[in-house]
Amino acid sequence: xxxxxxxxxxxxxxxxxxxxxxxxxxxxxxxxxxxxxxxxxxxxxxxxxxxxxxxxxxxxxxxxxxxxxxxxxxxxxxxxxxxxxxxxxxxxxxxxxxxxxxxxxxxxxxxxxxxxxxxxxxxxxxxxxxxxxxxxxxxxxxxxxxxxxxxxxxxxxxxxxxxxxxxxxxxxxxxxxxxxxxxxxxxxxxxxxxxxxxxxxxxxxxxxxxxxxxxxxxxxxxxxxxxxxxxxxxxxxxxxxxxxxxxxxxxxxxxxxxxxxxxxxxxxxxxxxxxxxxxxxxxxxxxxxxxxxxxxxxxxxxxxxxxxxxxxxxxxxxxxxxxxxxxxxxxxxxxxxxxxxxxxxxxx
Amino acid sequence: xxxxxxxxxxxxxxxxxxxxxxxxxxxxxxxxxxxxxxxxxxxxxxxxxxxxxxxxxxxxxxxxxxxxxxxxxxxxxxxxxxxxxxxxxxxxxxxxxxxxxxxxxxxxxxxxxxxxxxxxxxxxxxxxxxxxxxxxxxxxxxxxxxxxxxxxxxxxxxxxxxxxxxxxxxxxxxxxxxxxxxxxxxxxxxxxxxxxxxxxxxxxxxxxxxxxxxxxxxxxxxxxxxxxxxxxxxxxxxxxxxxxxxxxxxxxxxxxxxxxxxxxxxxxxxxxxxxxxxxxxxxxxxxxxxxxxxxxxxxxxxxxx
Numbered sequence: 345x346x347x348x349x350x351x352x353x354x355x356x357x358x359x360x361x362x363x364x365x366x367x368x369x370x371x372x373x374x375x376x377x378x379x380x381x382x383x384x385x386x387x388x389x390x391x392x393x394x395x396x397x398x399x400x401x402x403x404x405x406x407x408x409x410x411x412x413x414x415x416x417x418x419x420x421x422x423x424x425x426x427x428x429x430x431x432x433x434x435x436x437x438x439x440x441x442x443x444x445x446x447x448x449x450x451x452x453x454x455x456x457x458x459x460x461x462x463x464x465x466x467x468x469x470x471x472x473x474x475x476x477x478x479x480x481x482x483x484x485x486x487x488x489x490x491x492x493x494x495x496x497x498x499x500x501x502x503x504x505x506x507x508x509x510x511x512x513x514x515x516x517x518x519x520x521x522x523x524x525x526x527x528x529x530x531x532x533x534x535x536x537x538x539x540x541x542x543x544x545x546x547x548x549x550x551x552x553x554x555x556x557x558x559x560x561x562x563x564x565x566x567x568x569x570x571x572x573x574x575x576x577x578x579x580x581x582x583x584x585x586x587x588x589x590x591x592x593x594x595x596x597x598x599x600x601x602x603x604x605x606x607x608x609x610x611x612x613x614x615x616x617x618x619x620x621x622x623x624x625x626x627x628x629x630x631x632x633x634x635x636x637x638x639x640x641x642x643x644x645x646x647x648x649x650x651x652x653x654x655x656x657x658x659x660x661x662x663x664x665x666x667x668x669x670x671x672x673x674x675x676x677x678x679x680x681x682x683x684x685x686x687x688x689x690x691x692x
Numbered sequence: 693x694x695x696x697x698x699x700x701x702x703x704x705x706x707x708x709x710x711x712x713x714x715x716x717x718x719x720x721x722x723x724x725x726x727x728x729x730x731x732x733x734x735x736x737x738x739x740x741x742x743x744x745x746x747x748x749x750x751x752x753x754x755x756x757x758x759x760x761x762x763x764x765x766x767x768x769x770x771x772x773x774x775x776x777x778x779x780x781x782x783x784x785x786x787x788x789x790x791x792x793x794x795x796x797x798x799x800x801x802x803x804x805x806x807x808x809x810x811x812x813x814x815x816x817x818x819x820x821x822x823x824x825x826x827x828x829x830x831x832x833x834x835x836x837x838x839x840x841x842x843x844x845x846x847x848x849x850x851x852x853x854x855x856x857x858x859x860x861x862x863x864x865x866x867x868x869x870x871x872x873x874x875x876x877x878x879x880x881x882x883x884x885x886x887x888x889x890x891x892x893x894x895x896x897x898x899x900x901x902x903x904x905x906x907x908x909x910x911x912x913x914x915x916x917x918x919x920x921x922x923x924x925x926x927x928x929x930x931x932x933x934x935x936x937x938x939x940x941x942x943x944x945x946x947x948x949x950x951x952x953x954x955x956x957x958x959x960x961x962x963x964x965x966x967x968x969x970x971x972x973x974x975x976x977x978x979x980x981x982x983x984x985x986x987x988x989x990x991x992x993x994x995x996x997x
Contacts, residue, residue: 391911393800395807511962539953540962546915547906548709549946552702556950559698571807571910578810578907597810689953689962 382439382463382621384408386417387429389445390544396570396590400610401444401467407611408618427451434459440621442614446470446515452477463626465617467610470514470630478627480613482642484515485680486634486673487606488522489529490644491588493669494603494652495564496527496534497661498586505537505557507567507576509544512684519568520687521680528692529668536692537562541569550575558583560691564603586656595646604652608642636674699947700831705905707943708839709734709897709914713921714928714935715849716893720766722853722930723886724866724989728784729769731918732791733762733891737898739795742909745811754811755838755899762895763888765791770887774880777993788918796911813907814838836904849893849932862886866987869994879994894918926984927976941976945969 384405392402402417409415416438421429426443430451433441442465443452449471456464456477466472469479488506495504506523510516520538527534537557541549550572557565558579564586567576573590580587581598589595589605613633620627633642644651652662713730720727741758745751769787772778799808814836822833832843853859861882864872869879897917902909920942927941928934949968952958958965 391796393804393807393911537954539950540966542966543915545910545912547908547910547913548706548901548915551906552706552947553950555702556954560954571913574807574810574908574910575906684961685959688959689965690956690959691954 380622381413382618383414383437384416384440384442384618385433385436385438386415386442387421387426387433387444387448388417388419389421389423389447390419390570392417392419394545394570395593396573397468398444398570400608401442404610404614405442408614411615411618413618423447427454430455430464431458434462439463440465440618442467443469446479446513449479452479463617463621465614465627467614468515472629472631474628476626476628478617479630480617481515481630481632482608483632483634483678484518485522485678485682487642488519488524489526489673489678490522490635490665490669491519491566492523492526492528492536493530493665494526494588494657494661495523495566495586496530496536497665498603498656499531499534499562499564501561501563502531502533503535503537503560503562504564505539505560505562505566507539507541507550507553507557507565507569507572508687509541509569509572511540511687511689514684516568517682517684517687518680521682522678523566524692526669530664538687538689538692540689541567541572544570544572547572547575547578551579554579558585592645592647599653600655602646602653603656604644604646606642607645634673634678635670636677697827697830699951700944701834702947703940703943704831704835704839705943706946707939708842709901709905709917710920710924710942711842711846711936711939712897712900713894713918714924714939715845715932716762716890716897717921717925718849718853718890718928718930718932718935719862719893720887720890721925721990722866722987723862723883724869724987724992724994725770725773725883725887726780726784726991727887727890727894727922727925728781729766729773729787729887729891730784730894730921731914731916732769732784732787733765733894734898734901734918734921735788735795735912735914736765736791737762737895738902738913739798739909741899741902742808742811742907745903746808751811751814751903755896755903758899758902759892759895762898763892766891766894767884767888769891770884774883774887777995780991792912795909799909799911808909810908811903814904838900838904842900845893845896846932846936853932863987865994866989869989869992873994873996880996883994894921897921927980929980929984930987938976941972942969945972 386405388398388401390398405415405417440463444467446469448466449469452464452466453471456473460476464477466479468482470481472478504527508520524536527536539553541553554565554576565580566588567573586601589602595602646653717727717730737758740761741754744757745754772783773780816834817837819833823829861877865879865882873879924938925935927938946969952965
């Protein structure tokens with residue numbers, strides 16, 4: 345009897361799988377655009393509550409859920425498990441599969457070839473193909489340039505610091521190099537310290553690294569390091585220095601020292617991706633998001649009235665930032681070709 | 693000179709949580725029980741210390757409860773590893789994964805995705821007179837108060853382990869439990885107590901990390917310091933003083949790594965520079981490896997006959 349039930353179960357599973365494969369092929373043959381109610385899966389490399397990049401992705405997914413889409417997610421997907429996880433979601437019938445961060449770049453291209461009916465998206469990635477894979481690439485260079493320009497405009501000691509992790513990553517390299525160039529553009533005398541921590545999430549290590557920057561005389565210290573950021577903020581606050589926030593809560597926590605935070609509305613971006621999938625089909629190539637790009641980038645936020653801390657970013661600085669960064673980039677773009685070696689740790 | 697003071701102060705801060713875990717490992721492993729649960733005791737204590745401090749506003753109470761929870765975690769481990777004779781490595785690993793999952797789940801359950809807010813932690817306290825001694829003063833005597841407690845813990849734990857009857861019992865059940873048994877020592881009880889004491893020390897390390905250093909809790913915030921403690925105990929020959937020295941070397945290496953990143957004449961990827969502490973560890977293994985010998989009955993299940 346048990347064996348009979350087991351055989352029955354196997355037949356059911358096999359049948360379901362075959363039916364699933366069949367419907368997928370039908371879609372392909374008819375050349376249909378995306379499903380009217382696509383199922384969406386998100387793979388996060390970190391935890392959904394890191395208060396930073398991963399949480400933004402998670403919140404964007406919740407936004408899609410609120411819009412009525414069937415969604416699911418996995419968090420803390422390690423580099424070794426990425427490919428297998430992507431294949432599993434593809435096999436489970438998800439129509440749009442999103443990998444959160446450029447660490448998914450290579451694996452996305454592989455699975456995109458294997459599953460041509462599925463739209464693959466890399467959030468903040470750098471790759472795309474001409475069929476079914478796209479990256480929403482928030483330009484690290486634009487982002488870093490903005491941070492650097494503002495940091496160098498605020499510093500009183502002419503020493504600013506950027507604490508990072510994951511040096512080899514191209515988006516990160518762009519951000520670090522953009523930070524250095526932006527700082528030098530605002531203030532030729534500024535000294536830029538670049539340091540890296542080994543772990544995004546080790547708050548104690550981040551604190552110790554920030555203390556080293558303080559000892560070196562830096563008075564504007566920014567750390568783009570996920571959970572580790574709370575260590576940076578803690579030390580900056582203790583020493584009455586300046587930094588950028590990650591969200592409104594940071595401003596509320598330390599209003600005098602937060603210059604601004606970036607509101608990168610991933611909910612809108614993912615909604616655009618899904619809408620495009622439904623109306624026009626697969627998105628391809630790389631979509632760069634930055635100052636003056638076609639897809640709107642981020643906005644600087646401080647509070648309901650101000651986009652930046654009015655006590656730190658005076659009207660004069662704000663005007664210069666608008667003309668020398670935003671307007672200039674909108675008009676001319678920002679050509680760069682940074683390599684990982686350009687972003688080595690040190691003092692620039 | 694000021695640079696040296698800052699460097700050594702940083703090394704002490706970085707080494708203290710590892711040192712406490714290492715002393716805990718010494719007690720457990722000297723009794724013949726692999727302390728693979730060190731990180732789980734540390735992480736559970738990190739979480740509970742912060743939660744209790746937030747709830748009561750009293751960091752001292754948070755610290756005490758954190759230490760006790762580290763011990764409780766070790767007590768549970770000892771039931772499986774000592775009493776029931778399960779594979780100590782596997783049970784230890786299971787405990788580590790379980791505590792990671794449990795603390796992360798509780799964090800989300802109670803604080804949603806916002807994370808635990810910062811607490812008012814323990815500030816540095818300069819010891820009058822001693823803190824003004826040139827070089828040594830600012831390095832050793834201008835630290836947070838729990839660090840001073842650790843200064844006393846190291847020699848006391850060494851004394852307990854090597855100069856007291858209980859210490860002799862611990863070492864004997866770790867070397868030859870059968871012989872210890874014939875001399876009337878309760879092997880199982882001694883091992884369980886040693887594991888619990890080890891857990892209390894690891895819990896103290898977690899409390900120092902969360903209350904004194906970071907002043908909040910984030911997922912997996914122990915950052916493998918429990919594992920570093922296991923290595924430090926090995927380097928130190930399972931002696932609290934040796935383990936303290938090894939922990940300090942780790943602290944020195946980690947603090948040095950950040951400073952190397954800032955040297956003008958070294959233009960290397962951060963990944964290469966971040967390998968330096970591990971290269972230092974490998975060199976120490978090479979230099980000391982042959983002279984290190986596990987307690988003879990390490991990881992061997994003992995059943996009274």
